[in-house]
Amino acid sequence: MKVHILDDWFDTLRGLPCFDLLADHKVTVWTDHEPDPAALATRLADAEAVVLFRERTKVTRDLLARLPKLRLISQRGVWPHVDVEACTEAGVLLCSNKGADGANYAAAELTFALILAAMRQLPEQMASAKAGQWQVGVGRTLRGRRLGLYGYGRIGRVVADYARAFGMEVVWWASDAGRDRARAAGETVAPSRAAFFADSDIVSLHLRLTPETRGIVTAEDLAAMGPRSVLVNTSRAGLIAPGALLAGLDAGRPGMAAVDVFDSEPLTDPADPLLAHPKLIATPHIGFVTEDEFDKQFADIFAQVNAYAEGAPIHMVNPSVYGR
Structure with a gap:
């Protein structure tokens, strides 16, 4: 799959053990934040899966309308920044391990x-x-x-x-x-x-x-x-x-x-x-910003990408989308 990772500001993920989970995918990592939906859609034009870095980017109806190839959004935790209804209407599956084990x-x-x-x-x-x-x-x-x-x-x-x-x-x-x-x-x-x-x-x-x-x-x-x-x-x-x-x-x-x-x-x-x-x-929202926490959280996120690619998605927020 063509996987795009957003908002990895310090290009940290490529150096962590969890990144090996994406070895079978074509991965693009974006190390800045693009707030404009049109410019972001241009970046993500070929994306089949998008990985979100917590709540750094909002997924809106406008953005989804510009991404006809997108099939999966993978993240961890709650999703107040994602328009789930618009995802469902667009046929985009949202996977998020909200109940992950262990404290942060x-x-x-x-x-x-x-x-x-x-x-x-x-x-x-x-x-x-x-x-x-x-x-x-x-x-x-x-x-x-x-x-x-x-x-x-x-x-x-x-x-x-x-x-x-x-x-x-x-x-x-x-x-x-x-x-x-x-x-x-x-x-x-x-x-x-x-x-x-x-x-x-x-x-x-x-x-x-x-x-x-x-x-x-x-x-x-x-x-x-x-x-x-x-x-x-x-x-x-x-x-x-x-x-x-x-x-x-x-x-x-x-x-x-x-x-x-x-x-x-x-x-x-x-x-x-x-x-x-x-x-x-x-402090600038650094509560989860450690190498150790990133590796734990993104191992879950990348596992969701692999599960989807293998035809057995996990942690589905809008499961009605899958199998359309």
Whole structure:
């Protein structure tokens, strides 16, 4: 098959063991991002299969209409960036291993790195030292502080383990089913949503972005947080109601935020009000950006390509397409 891989910005995949899975295919790797649908369609004119790099490129009805040879889109995780209805109408099968085994340890590690960065003022202290000004302020110790984890899933549970190793208290909030699972596992669940946000020194979000969770963290939730609290988001920006984080930081609740995700990505405007906010620590969506995590995730994605080529597709999102 003619397979095109999009948005491999640092040309990483060709050097990983998983790339051998595509040995029987004609593979084209694109190492930049093309936002224009017409220009992207020109690139993909001969593509029979497209491999998506997480959510870096949106698959729209307009794009699909320009790709008559396309038969398969292979990716991993959820698909808010893919118009599944348009895929089905165009006869394009979407395969995505949403329920892949194992936690994303890379994302959990970055979450805790951001917690440490915020509490110990690492960006400010590093900049001050580089400028020859030595110390710039006084940080706070994690031990004895409360970490609130929103979303009782695999990544959140790994972050909880890290927090306990630092001597932190861990409390949870989640859906009704998630809170039930947490209680069954012997975890501490906050007595109420309001108490969860109000009483946590740090709140970290670990939810999948779905229609049900979009905007689930409201302006009222953030307003309940303390003036010295920290909000951490390495999941998806859309979990927070539009504009609520910027407004909250302007109001001083939360007192600080450390995020890896933004509403519009890649975000390259240094004057963006949220990115430039003095109370925001930012990383450019690198939670999953490690060689180890790439190899694990793309082994799944490339296996889906091979399964389709062999006539036995797996992890089909719109199975009615197959066999037309």
